[in-house]
Amino acid sequence: MQNFQETGLRNELLDAITEMGFETPSPIQSKTIPHILSSDQDLVALAQTGTGKTAAFGLPVLHRIDPKTKNTQLLVLSPTRELCIQIATEMEKFLKYMGDIKVVSVYGGAPIDSQIRAIKRGAQVIVGTPGRTIDLINRRVLNLSNINWLVLDEADEMLNMGFKEDLNTILATTPEDRQTLLFSATMPKEIQNIAENYMTDPMTIKMAKRNVASDNVQHFYYLVHGSDRYEAVKRIVDINPDIYGIIFSRTRAEAKDIADKLQADGYNADALHGELSQGQRDQVMNKFRSKQLTLLVATDVAARGLDVNELTHVINYNLPDDSEVYVHRSGRTGRAGNQGISIAIVSNRDVNRIKEVERFIGKTFEKQRVPAGEEVCQARLYNLISKVENVDVNEAQIAPFMDDIYAKFEDMSREELIKHFVSVEFNQILAYYKDARDLNIKERKQRKDRDNGKFTRFYINLGEENEGFNKLKMIGMINDNLSQRKVEIGKIDILQKFSFFEVDANFESEVLTAFSNFSFGNSKVVVEKKKGKERGGGGFRGNRRSGGFKGDRKPYPRRGEGRKPRYRG
Structure with a gap:
């Protein structure tokens, strides 16, 4: 046809x-x-x-x-x-x-x-x-x-x-x-x-699977400690004064938290998540489409139906677990013939995931250094100078005020005037970035046995709403129910109604058997293997804490538009 x-x-x-x-x-x-x-x-x-x-x-x-x-x-x-x-x-x-x-x-x-x-x-x-x-x-x-x-x-x-x-x-x-x-x-x-x-x-x-990212999008990643993600985002935003983009978070609570911090720090930002009424959502979207907001913090579900062609950046506050979700996120920039940039903020724990995503999308991520304070100030200054140099001057409108302005500055030399002009614009940012610390960290070499190890991901029908259930309790349950206490445990993600945990794939059948007749409080425990590829690397042994993110990997809407997610596998 x-x-x-x-x-x-x-x-x-x-x-x-x-x-x-x-x-x-x-x-x-x-x-x-x-x-x-x-x-x-x-x-x-x-x-x-x-x-x-x-x-x-x-x-x-x-x-x-x-x-x-x-x-x-x-x-x-x-x-x-x-x-x-x-x-x-x-x-x-x-x-x-x-x-x-x-x-x-x-x-x-x-x-x-x-x-x-x-x-x-x-x-x-x-x-x-x-x-x-x-x-x-x-x-x-x-x-x-x-x-x-x-x-x-x-x-x-x-x-x-x-x-x-x-x-x-x-x-x-x-x-x-x-x-x-x-x-x-x-x-x-x-x-x-x-x-x-x-x-x-x-x-x-x-139809053929579209898992290849757009040729119009560059893929960068920044390696920082998990606790420095927000500061890294701020520096990335500051060094790109004309940024117009979406920051993707895993949960609506995280989206709201990031947006609140950005607003408090003076950025034109807001959040899009399932707790907003339709009127509030429309208000946020109208502001974003009209560029009154330059940064939108959103969950994947909340961003569905959002169609904006001029985005310059997509920032992954956390890499999604599903590489296909990354394709959807990054595909929101680089549209209509424009060039776009997709950024991932990662910790050492996530470096292997970068490699997985690269294989999936057929593109290579370029590692970038989080800019130093001096670099940010320099970029903002040069951007201001460029705007001043290229601004359209409306002689007719400003003419009535020029005599008074000239009189006000007649005792200043050209050099003094420029210094005052720069200081008005930059005193605050210069003070903020004075002695700013280096956020970049070295890429940790993964232990060979962990690189080659495989984990099986399990679903369990316990979550935050079950009193007394948390990550430490989950670790204890695994250790108590398996005959070997040194089984390697991977990520543990505690959600509201259910959770996921990872265990060395060699003990897959033992985990299923161990939890087949197990109860927690008054709840009969159901543990099932989650479908999908097994994930390698990044676990821990024994009773060490999981570094996994506490939150829902796939954000969920309110009852009005749907139910909270149940186990998918």
Whole structure:
């Protein structure tokens, strides 16, 4: 398929997407549009974020919708309110010349009354998050008994965020003869189960995995102590006066903490996380898009649906555990032909992860030194001089004030005037960076046995909400339940409702056996091997503390837009 004109789509849709700049269908669009237009067969499409999935399912379904009836004919489910809004907005653009078809987005964090009124007025297309969709079904506002199409967008993310039961509930309320279109980046067991239980002989389309980073992005890493991450970020920001970027954190609590510190230190920064109301989120996003904010601190989930093409930098406050997440993060800069920079702040513990990410993205990270205080001051000074040199002077506006200004400075020499000018701008930053310490650390040589070692990652159904459960308790439980107390333990991550821990892979079966009939307080303990690649290196022996980050590796939304994540494996 060379162009959209060959698809057979309605002229009204073709006119709309032509105005939007659509020319040649993407690979996923080339395969899905003809299928959905000509067949009622269910479809499983495996494709990464950013491949044009909304048009891939939206255009052909909108072509087939009956505009004469106001009943809901299409339901699109997405994992977050941000993606929900993005999908609905794009579909409304597709429908510019088909005014009889209405789209309503439903999601938590926004008044439900207005969503109810919009549905009652008639909406052929509903785009929603699972939580709010179920709420509307329970209120008998949303009737799915006659829908013709059900789209599950980013299905793996919905399962990862704990929507398995919600999806089962929604799917059970829809007619059996609907056409189900499932889009997912990966095909875990739970997705296969949905296909087997709720889909009929689905056709599968699998696109090539996009794990290669953009050629327009440079990848740097800075090696510091974990406690110096924030100071390192400040110096990176200070030495790049024109920075316009996102700082990615692992948890919403961390995002808020970083943003609060940046604001207190005088930076134009704010946080984007699941605790914000929709109004607060929109306010933050409007400021960021208009560049009133130059730094946005966000979790991966909160950043979904954020589409800004001019970002200069992406800063990973911590490297994500999933290299594919790094690709998504770094891909937010270097867009629309611009050059971008993706930065990782790492400690010695994370150096091996840099190598893993390099292999995954097919790019090399360049190690950079955190700039010294003198370097920061020099960069800021030269940037100011350049701005002064190149500023547009409006003679007419400043003319009435110039005589008084000349009189004020007539006793100053040229050299004195420049010194005063520089001091006004730089006294504060010069004082801050006076005698600033070196944040860079030497790369520690990894012990050979640790480099070659492998860890198995386990899920355990205990978390912060279980009184008395913490990292030290987890270490004690491992040591007490295994016959050998010198088993090497890797990272331990305590989350709210569940946790993860790593143990030498040679003892995998022993761990599973040891915890098969174990209780903690009144809770029956469940330990399961987490699916995915085993990770090498960086553990500790015996009862030494884990250096792992205490927090949720994948930040989670509030109840209004979804549930806290359950075990994925």
